[in-house]
Amino acid sequence: MDKIFVYAEAAEEGVADCSLELVGRARALADQHGFVVGSILIGHELRNWATELIHYGADEVHIVDGGPASTTNMLFHAKAVAEVVKAEAPEILLFPATITGRDLAPRVAVRLGTGVTADCTSVEIGTYDDPLTGKRYEKILYQIRPTFGGTVMAAIVTPYHRPQIATVRPGIYPVPSKDETRTGQIKEWPIGRAEEEKSCIEVLEVKREKRKVDLKSARIIVSGGRGAKPEGFKLIKELAEVLGGEVGASRAAVDAGWMPYDHQVGLSGQTVKPDVYIAVGISGAIQHVVGMKDSKLIIAINNDPEAPIFKVADYGLVGDLFVVLPKLIERLKRTC
């Protein structure tokens, strides 16, 4: 049976959520189109994590243990992934579009003589009628992402080379539920020691900085854009506080230095799915919308009735935020 493989990225205490999300997505595609889901796990003494991957939806896990140095040596990871893929010949290989995934996917693609579609916001499987050869290809990965500065959502296909490799943005798909009754195969690969793979980078110490704001698990987000200006962000923070929510921002607001990058929502920021997303003084550029469109309820406040944000909003309020927000805050303070 054809295979979809997912590269399992390590977090501090297990497989990173971004990889579990991809295992969940691969599982859904596999059940629909008849694939086996495999995962590649590289590092030191990771057998428990392999079982975890199976509980989250993998049918088989391929472990490469290259000793303690294999945690950080990305050249070893590239070599190991390429070796496993050459032997197992999956049709599709997915990486999370994290710093590690973005570093690794092109290295693996070069070793395998195939391409990569980076930073996809969705992956689907379908047939592809090739206008060049007149041939129909089955089970093709549609690698969907904004392109040409966000003016077009492109569906990119790789009909002639295998595997079809894509990196997928974290936070797009949910982490699947864990099923501890699931069973699967675990295969260990002796691919040498990581220190044999000479890297020009030596990792001396790993320091993890905790995010200062947790937008991903926030139930309410009040986001501000260029229209808010620094004064507007005082009102946005106040509204977020009254509602018990977090503050988000467009890239324009982050670039202007009004909010730190941790708060940026969108293509080059975070993907969020709160119960309520309030966009204040944000025009609704596609690069912002891809990061918040799956929110359960979207409310937009903008003084331009033609602003594209109103196309994705469930409720729209046309008005000056400096007039609307103080009234809203005052009303909420009285009722909350």
Ligand SMILES: Cc1cc2nc3c(=O)[nH]c(=O)nc-3n(C[C@H](O)[C@H](O)[C@H](O)COP(=O)(O)OP(=O)(O)OC[C@H]3O[C@@H](n4cnc5c(N)ncnc54)[C@H](O)[C@@H]3O)c2cc1C
């Ligand atoms: C590769 C790439 C990646 C990108 N990644 C991101 C990303 O991750 N996130 C992101 O947000 N953008 C991203 N962008 C930028 C994106 O294209 C837009 O430029 C940006 O989203 C615009 O931000 P904005 O809506 O705050 O500003 P603007 O587009 O300038 O919109 C400001 C809005 O405020 C309204 N307004 C002004 N005054 C008021 C007022 N007093 N009351 C009410 N409304 C008012 C205006 O009508 C307008 O609609 C990216 C772009 C590229 C090319």
